[in-house]
Amino acid sequence: MNTTTSISIRRARREDVEAIVKMLADDPLGRDRERIEHPLPSCYFGAFEAIDRDSRIQLVVAEDDNGTVVGCLELCIMPGLSSQGTSRGLIEDVRVATHCRSYGIGEKLVTWAVAEARAKGCKLVELLTHHTRVDAQRFYKRLGFMPSHVGMTLRS
Amino acid sequence: MNTTTSISIRRARREDVEAIVKMLADDPLGRDRERIEHPLPSCYFGAFEAIDRDSRIQLVVAEDDNGTVVGCLELCIMPGLSSQGTSRGLIEDVRVATHCRSYGIGEKLVTWAVAEARAKGCKLVELLTHHTRVDAQRFYKRLGFMPSHVGMTLRS
Numbered sequence: 001m002n003t004t005t006s007i008s009i010r011r012a013r014r015e016d017v018e019a020i021v022k023m024l025a026d027d028p029l030g031r032d033r034e035r036i037e038h039p040l041p042s043c044y045f046g047a048f049e050a051i052d053r054d055s056r057i058q059l060v061v062a063e064d065d066n067g068t069v070v071g072c073l074e075l076c077i078m079p080g081l082s083s084q085g086t087s088r089g090l091i092e093d094v095r096v097a098t099h100c101r102s103y104g105i106g107e108k109l110v111t112w113a114v115a116e117a118r119a120k121g122c123k124l125v126e127l128l129t130h131h132t133r134v135d136a137q138r139f140y141k142r143l144g145f146m147p148s149h150v151g152m153t154l155r156s
Numbered sequence: 157m158n159t160t161t162s163i164s165i166r167r168a169r170r171e172d173v174e175a176i177v178k179m180l181a182d183d184p185l186g187r188d189r190e191r192i193e194h195p196l197p198s199c200y201f202g203a204f205e206a207i208d209r210d211s212r213i214q215l216v217v218a219e220d221d222n223g224t225v226v227g228c229l230e231l232c233i234m235p236g237l238s239s240q241g242t243s244r245g246l247i248e249d250v251r252v253a254t255h256c257r258s259y260g261i262g263e264k265l266v267t268w269a270v271a272e273a274r275a276k277g278c279k280l281v282e283l284l285t286h287h288t289r290v291d292a293q294r295f296y297k298r299l300g301f302m303p304s305h306v307g308m309t310l311r312s
Binding site: 017020021024030033034035041043044045046047048050051054056057059074076078079080081082083084085086087088090092093114118122123124125126127128129130131137140141143144145146147148149150151152153154155156 | 190191203215230234240270281297301302303307308
């Protein structure tokens with residue numbers, strides 16, 4: 001990977017699931033949550049199919065010019081009554097492969113998601129980022145996001 | 157309203173839209189975002205229809221025993237690859253009518269949403285609450301939510 005590598009963003013396909021899950025697992029928080037086994041547990045493919053048939057959700061990957069998946073992002077468009085019935089976009093599971101960071105791939109993914117959400121009529125794009133991810137917060141602020149909310153979670 | 161009033165939670169109907177929007181507007185943050193006019197602007201009904209036909213979204217109201225709508229909540233179930241392909245539930249637009257606060261209606265709504273999300277296979281329920289809503293944060297903590305994330309937003 002170098003600064004001249006071109007990155008394209010495309011809809012994720014079933015054959016990308018393993019690369020995506022590896023990126024999710026290669027992370028201080030994701031490490032204990034994922035199962036990297038061969039073959040990959042079927043739960044991931046079941047989830048992929050649910051995502052793939054959901055017209056409001058787009059799971060995309062960033063691909064380098066060798067066809068290698070180097071990033072991912074999930075965007076969910078949700079209709080809602082508030083703010084005069086405007087939809088909102090929720091960004092989840094943003095990851096960039098460790099060896100490909102600092103090349104602007106995350107920015108490309110998030111900029112794509114914001115533009116896509118706006119094109120679908122969203123006037124609000126939101127995301128939750130773990131409070132320990134201070135670099136991520138700085139990154140999102142640089143892209144115009146405000147740390148306006150507390151993101152609260154309940155895990156079973 | 158008194159402590160013996162029984163509250164039921166049911167799916168919102170088109171005729172509830174006005175009551176819901178009034179609750180959304182009766183709020184320091186919602187005041188400037190909504191349009192309370194007679195008749196209510198059609199954008200709200202368009203959004204209601206989009207919500208109503210979306211099988212992953214449930215907009216519910218809390219109704220007192222006179223049939224008056226006194227609270228609302230939107231729950232969105234989203235499939236995702238992370239955490240071994242478990243879905244997550246996102247709670248949005250939680251409101252309780254001003255004159256009906258402190259009767260446990262919000263708790264009933266959120267408890268319902270958490271149970272419903274779990275029943276649909278979610279191992280994570282999340283929400284964003286404005287950083288100025290300290291009472292709301294205390295309320296969610298009491299129900300088991302952790303302020304684990306920063307909620308970042310971008311408004312157009």
